[in-house]
Amino acid sequence: MNKAMADTEAQVLKSPRHVAIIMDGNGRWAQSRGKPRLFGHRAGAKRVREIVRSCPDLGVKYITIFAFSTENWKRSEAEVTGLMSLFRRYIKKEARALVEEGVRVRFIGDRSRLGKKLVALMNELEEMTSHNDYVNLTIALNYGGRDELARASRRMAQDVADGALKPEGVNEETITSYLDTSILPDPDLVIRTSGEARVSNFLLWQSAYAEFEFIETLWPDFTSEVFQEVVDRFSGRDRRFGAVKPAAE
Incomplete structure (x- = not known):
């Protein structure tokens, strides 16, 4: 094995397996350029493509992006309508490339408030990519x-009422199995762009032991090079998960 191959292998071993990203700053990016907020959202959607494609080289197998939160309905009607249209266009435009590049797409969140056409496209894309495993892209939409925890609790309560689940059998693994992300590993690294230092109701249960990076870069400026810098910083962290590292002998 030559040095280049060895360096690549070492990078993969130290890389986060699952990265979750709060893609913040689209609106501010657009406004700083005298453009409407939706201009920034369109630029942000294009950035997603680059970041997903860079994952294999960085050793990232799973990537979850926060596209639209349950709180985002509070935004103006024009912005929400524009975002829903953008989601539909993104799925139609990117579907073939996602299939060909081996990306498996999943959506998490409550679909009941989303339009029927958008939900149909989401379901179709999940089915089209269901056999892919090169990169796992999860999109949090109305999430x-x-x-998520409230919906999971209702399902658990119903199963208890139906006799399918005993209260004394509920533990952390049980709760995890009822979550939208039940088949995904917990994120190792959560990134938030735009300089805000909060998690904004994103993957609250799953990120209990994740490492966090709050960076100043606005999402449309979050290039694959910036992504690599963040991943490189992660590789230098000492993750103990509550334990104490043994003293060197």
């Missing part, structure tokens, strides 16, 4: 961590 909120508290809402």
Whole structure:
């Protein structure tokens, strides 16, 4: 094995397996250029493509992006309508490339409030990519961590009422199995762009032991090079998950 191959292998071993990203700053990016907020959202959607494609080289197998939160309905009607249209166009435009590049797409969140055409496209894309495994892309759409836990709790309560689940059998693994992300590993690294230092109701249960990076870069400026810098910083962290590292002998 030559040095280049060895360096690549070492990078993969230290890389986060699952990265979750709060893609913040689209609106501010657009406004700083004298453009409407939707201009920034369109630029942000294009950035997603680059970041997903860079994942294999960085050793990232799973990537979850926060596209629209349960709180985002509070935005103006024009912006929400524009975002829903953008989601539909993104799925139609990117579907073939996602299939050909081996990307498996999943959506998490409450679909009941989303339009029928959008939900149909989401279902179709999930089915089209269901056999892919090169990169796993999860898109959080009308998603909120508290809402997810509430929906999971209702399903558990119903199973208890139906006799399918005993209260004394409920533990952390049980709760995890009822979440939208039940088949995904917990994120190792959560990134938020735009300089805000909060998690905004994103993957609250799943990120209990994740490493966090709050960076100043606005999402449309979050290039694959910036992504690599963040991943490189992660590789230098000492993750102990509550344990104490043994003293060197």
